[in-house]
Amino acid sequence: MSKITKSSTAEYFAKNLQQVGFSSPLKAVLTTLKEAVDNSLDACEGAEILPELEIEVKKVGIGSTKNTDLIKIVVEDNGPGIDADDLAKVFGEYLASSKFGRGQCSRGQQGIGISAATTWAQMTNAKGVQVISKTKSMKKAVSAQVDVDIKTNTGIVRNKTTLDWKKTNGTRVEFLMDGRIQMNGDGGLLTYIDGTVLVNPHLTVTHKMGDNEKTTVERVSNDSPEIPEATLPHPHTFKLGEFITHSHLYGKISLSKFLKTGFSRISDQSIKDFVKNGLPKNLVEKTITTMNEEDFKKAFQAVQATELMAPSTKSVLTVGEDSLSKSINRLGEVDFFSVMTRKPTICDFKPVVVEVALARFINRGSEGEPVQLLRFANRVPLQFDKSGCAITWAIESVNWKSYGLSQPKDSLPQGPYVFAVSIVSPFIKFKNASKETIDASDELVEEIRRALMQAGQKLSRHIKHEMKEADLERKLAHIEQFGPILVEKLVSISGANASRKKKAEEGLRKILGRDSDDAVNQLEEAQTKLAAQKQKEAKKMSSADEADKGSQ
Amino acid sequence: MALIKVRELRLDIPKEAKNLAEKMLSDLEKSKRPYLEAVKTSLDNSNYNSKVGYLTPGEKMVRTELNVSSVQKLARVVFMLEILLRNLDIGAVNTKRELYYICKGLIKGDGKYKPLDFEDQDESDGIIDFIGDMLEVYREELNCYANDRGGQTYSQQLVVTETLPDGDKANVDLSTLGTTPFQPKNRPQSLKLKAKKKIDFCLVVESEGTAGTLQSMGFTKRNNCILMGAQGVPSNGVRGWCKLIENQLDVPMYFFGDLDAYTMQNIFRTLKAGSAASLIRNGDFSAPNVRFLGVLPGDVKKYDLPHYKVKESDPAEARQLKKAKDALENDPFFRDKKNKELSDILRWLIKEKIRCEQQSYFSVDPRDPIKTEKIILEKIRRGDYV
Numbered sequence: 004m005s006k007i008t009k010s011s012t013a014e015y016f017a018k019n020l021q022q023v024g025f026s027s028p029l030k031a032v033l034t035t036l037k038e039a040v041d042n043s044l045d046a047c048e049g050a051e052i053l054p055e056l057e058i059e060v061k062k063v064g065i066g067s068t069k070n071t072d073l074i075k076i077v078v079e080d081n082g083p084g085i086d087a088d089d090l091a092k093v094f095g096e097y098l099a100s101s102k103f104g105r106g107q108c109s110r111g112q113q114g115i116g117i118s119a120a121t122t123w124a125q126m127t128n129a130k131g132v133q134v135i136s137k138t139k140s141m142k143k144a145v146s147a148q149v150d151v152d153i154k155t156n157t158g159i160v161r162n163k164t165t166l167d168w169k170k171t172n173g174t175r176v177e178f179l180m181d182g183r184i185q186m187n188g189d190g191g192l193l194t195y196i197d198g199t200v201l202v203n204p205h206l207t208v209t210h211k212m213g214d215n216e217k218t219t220v221e222r223v224s225n226d227s228p229e230i231p232e233a234t235l236p237h238p239h240t241f242k243l244g245e246f247i248t249h250s251h252l253y254g255k256i257s258l259s260k261f262l263k264t265g266f267s268r269i270s271d272q273s274i275k276d277f278v279k280n281g282l283p284k285n286l287v288e289k290t291i292t293t294m295n296e297e298d299f300k301k302a303f304q305a306v307q308a309t310e311l312m313a314p315s316t317k318s319v320l321t322v323g324e325d326s327l328s329k330s331i332n333r334l335g336e337v338d339f340f341s342v343m344t345r346k347p348t349i350c351d352f353k354p355v356v357v358e359v360a361l362a363r364f365i366n367r368g369s370e371g372e373p374v375q376l377l378r379f380a381n382r383v384p385l386q387f388d389k390s391g392c393a394i395t396w397a398i399e400s401v402n403w404k405s406y407g408l409s410q411p412k413d414s415l416p417q418g419p420y421v422f423a424v425s426i427v428s429p430f431i432k433f434k435n436a437s438k439e440t441i442d443a444s445d446e447l448v449e450e451i452r453r454a455l456m457q458a459g460q461k462l463s464r465h466i467k468h469e470m471k472e473a474d475l476e477r478k479l480a481h482i483e484q485f486g487p488i489l490v491e492k493l494v495s496i497s498g499a500n501a502s503r504k505k506k507a508e509e510g511l512r513k514i515l516g517r518d519s520d521d522a523v524n525q526l527e528e529a530q531t532k533l534a535a536q537k538q539k540e541a542k543k544m545s546s547a548d549e550a551d552k553g554s555q
Numbered sequence: 556m557a558l559i560k561v562r563e564l565r566l567d568i569p570k571e572a573k574n575l576a577e578k579m580l581s582d583l584e585k586s587k588r589p590y591l592e593a594v595k596t597s598l599d600n601s602n603y604n605s606k607v608g609y610l611t612p613g614e615k616m617v618r619t620e621l622n623v624s625s626v627q628k629l630a631r632v633v634f635m636l637e638i639l640l641r642n643l644d645i646g647a648v649n650t651k652r653e654l655y656y657i658c659k660g661l662i663k664g665d666g667k668y669k670p671l672d673f674e675d676q677d678e679s680d681g682i683i684d685f686i687g688d689m690l691e692v693y694r695e696e697l698n699c700y701a702n703d704r705g706g707q708t709y710s711q712q713l714v715v716t717e718t719l720p721d722g723d724k725a726n727v728d729l730s731t732l733g734t735t736p737f738q739p740k741n742r743p744q745s746l747k748l749k750a751k752k753k754i755d756f757c758l759v760v761e762s763e764g765t766a767g768t769l770q771s772m773g774f775t776k777r778n779n780c781i782l783m784g785a786q787g788v789p790s791n792g793v794r795g796w797c798k799l800i801e802n803q804l805d806v807p808m809y810f811f812g813d814l815d816a817y818t819m820q821n822i823f824r825t826l827k828a829g830s831a832a833s834l835i836r837n838g839d840f841s842a843p844n845v846r847f848l849g850v851l852p853g854d855v856k857k858y859d860l861p862h863y864k865v866k867e868s869d870p871a872e873a874r875q876l877k878k879a880k881d882a883l884e885n886d887p888f889f890r891d892k893k894n895k896e897l898s899d900i901l902r903w904l905i906k907e908k909i910r911c912e913q914q915s916y917f918s919v920d921p922r923d924p925i926k927t928e929k930i931i932l933e934k935i936r937r938g939d940y941v
Binding site: 478479481482484485486487488489490492493494495496497498499503506507509510511513514515518519522 | 572573576577579580582583584585586587588621622623624626627629630633634636637640667668670671
């Protein structure tokens with residue numbers, strides 16, 4: 004028999020980096036950037052700091068692997084900084100996270116991403132990540148290289164020094180790794196920046212991507228999002244194994260106490276209901292440390308069989324319609340747009356909020372192309388494998404033709420639009436660890452679909468006014484073009500003389516003049532309506548602006 | 556040289572057209588909205604009486620009054636009308652396709668006509684049909700013909716005598732044509748039919764290819780009959796030709812085609828009673844005595860014919876089934892009690908959702924090359940038709 008060995012978590016991920024977003028040189032660069040930015044934004048929000056990021060992605064040479072470039076990726080933030088002692092854990096250890104499973108809408112969840120980026124850099128360029136960090140309490144900033152010790156899943160700090168730094172607090176990470184740069188399109192760096200900018204109205208970012216100019220996008224909101232308190236888990240979202248493991252966190256307490264303090268939506272009444280639904284009475288006050296698996300199973304089954312209030316939706320964070328409206332303008336010159344934030348709801352026993360922004364831009368996209376789709380999960384852009392994603396499914400299931408957009412069968416609609424759909428939930432079910440696609444459950448797709456249809460209805464008011472305008476203009480042109488031909492041919496067939504022709508022409512002008520007057524009036528009405536709606540939207544944006552100024 | 560006429564027309568088309576133009580012009584002079592009226596050619600304006608035998612127009616008219624939306628159509632109508640009148644005047648004829656290109660040439664040659672331009676032939680065909688419905692005359696009476704399609708005919712007994720426009724006569728004995736079929740023109744012809752020997756029946760086969768196959772296996776050698784291929788939905792030429800055979804020879808006529816909703820509604824019904832689109836000319840372009848020989852639902856079981864399920868996921872198939880349901884409710888032909896056996900076939904098709912093609916007879920006995928012929932003859936002999 005061959006020898007069975009145990010490998011470390013780091014070893015597993017080092018061998019399976021494709022599972023966490025490092026399946027191609029292109030994805031490696033984007034994923035690294037994404038992980039670094041996610042960490043910065045989460046850290047800033049945690050410390051209630053308005054984030055200011057500086058990003059640089061640049062080709063600096065030839066990669067060690069075939070057909071790759073050596074890419075430098077730098078992300079610098081003004082966050083709270085990381086203590087020198089934590090550097091190894093944060094950048095060099097897998098599953099070391101401050102956020103794992105705590106039920107908050109943070110971007111990061113498990114503590115895999117940035118360590119995977121470090122591993123990739125280490126494997127392709129023999130060096131982990133170069134970090135500079137300073138907290139407010141530190142006199143000098145600390146600078147070090149962090150590597151992953153793959154055999155033991157621990158971080159190794161090398162060349163640690165201190166230095167004077169321009170910032171009072173913040174973190175700067177620098178990766179050198181094999182990769183490739185793509186600017187536009189679904190997997191493009193600029194697409195990523197657009198998306199991040201859109202759903203983070205409070206973010207100021209300066210970026211220099213490849214040979215592009217250095218660009219700064221200012222924040223449009225001065226409110227750091229308030230991260231809602233984490234809520235206790237709902238028992239119906241658990242499986243038996245999780246239920247037993249969860250109990251270990253609570254030590255020597257009775258089952259009833261464990262249920263009431265360890266979960267949400269369980270009251271004294273619920274405990275009585277559990278008994279009615281088969282929970283043995285002797286278990287209710289039994290200490291959980293003395294319960295065996297059979298006991299847990301009985302308790303768990305009774306809990307699952309009992310109807311409970313749906314989970315609370317308080318833990319869900321949204322961007323909000325006002326902020327989204329303003330943020331859209333940072334992507335380019337908006338012709339018109341519509342935003343929709345749905346009320347928090349429960350899908351698959353998890354609280355979820357769907358937000359949708361549909362916007363038409365003056366200098367982006369074209370009529371014959373599919374709309375640009377920006378997908379977000381907890382405010383992180385999702386850029387790969389869109390065909391399997393719940394968001395894409397929902398968009399394709401909507402009949403956009405009824406809102407005035409053209410749409411090939413079973414596809415995304417077409418036109419110079421950006422469709423941004425954001426799903427926020429403390430527990431998003433991804434299809435894979437690299438967080439590229441949201442698993443499509445029927446309930447979730449339906450919820451997204453509803454949001455899209457509401458946004459679509461708002462959008463269609465614009466489009467319909469425009470179509471009416473075009474239609475009327477066409478009719479007016481008709482009168483001028485076809486009237487004279489009609490008279491000419493009638494005269495020719497009937498053999499009438501020139502004076503009759505003149506009279507008929509006058510008559511025609513009178514008839515069609517009445518029609519064209521009507522058409523002109525209708526046209527004016529349509530234009531007024533369109534203008535009024537645009538004004539209403541402009542007002543929405545500016546009033547949100549003023550509210551911001553007031554809060555400064 | 557006078558053209559051959561389809562019928563004795565009492566209407567003087569140029570005079571009628573001139574009156575119409577005169578009326579429209581005088582309306583315009585008075586700043587009144589001129590209008591055009593035509594027979595409404597749709598099922599909801601179709602009547603059917605089994606004694607008459609074909610669909611006839613009801614009272615409904617479509618009225619096109621001049622306004623910003625209709626001015627384009629009206630201008631196109633008078634533009635086309637002028638060309639047709641010129642043709643009538645000088646005795647020239649054109650096909651629909653030729654008229655399409657003639658219009659395009661005139662329009663492109665003169666900047667002021669540019670807005671009239673037709674994007675495809677369907678648009679100009681629609682205008683020609685409207686003029687016919689408006690004047691209540693046949694397209695053929697406007698000297699506008701369609702291309703020949705279908706009607707390839709084989710017989711050892713049939714002799715056709717054609718009187719040509721210059722008075723010359725041509726005698727065509729179909730038995731002398733070898734493998735070549737006789738094909739009626741899709742335009743008026745003056746034909747006299749004669750049977751050298753008693754003709755027992757006339758068989759119209761939906762597929763022109765299958766008619767050819769039967770012929771090459773010696774069908775007309777063994778049977779005193781007329782064998783004809785319809786080539787799908789029968790053209791005016793085929794419909795007029797069947798009518799002529801019916802009128803002049805008085806032989807039983809049978810139709811043999813696929814067992815599906817399309818064949819029943821679009822091909823067989825059009826051959827027997829005309830169509831809603833051609834309401835004003837069904838009288839001369841339908842053969843009310845034709846019977847549906849098969850494929851009948853009963854044949855599927857009796858001969859164990861290969862058949863298959865209609866794919867409802869296929870939009871074209873689903874549309875046919877929906878149309879069949881519509882026909883049962885709204886088509887006066889299928890609603891008529893006399894045609895109950897035909898509408899029963901539609902009901903059966905809707906219920907069973909299967910289809911069976913005419914070529915399935917070829918699979919009944921793979922070792923017998925003339926099995927299809929034998930089945931057809933057996934069915935005729937036993938009266939196994941609807």
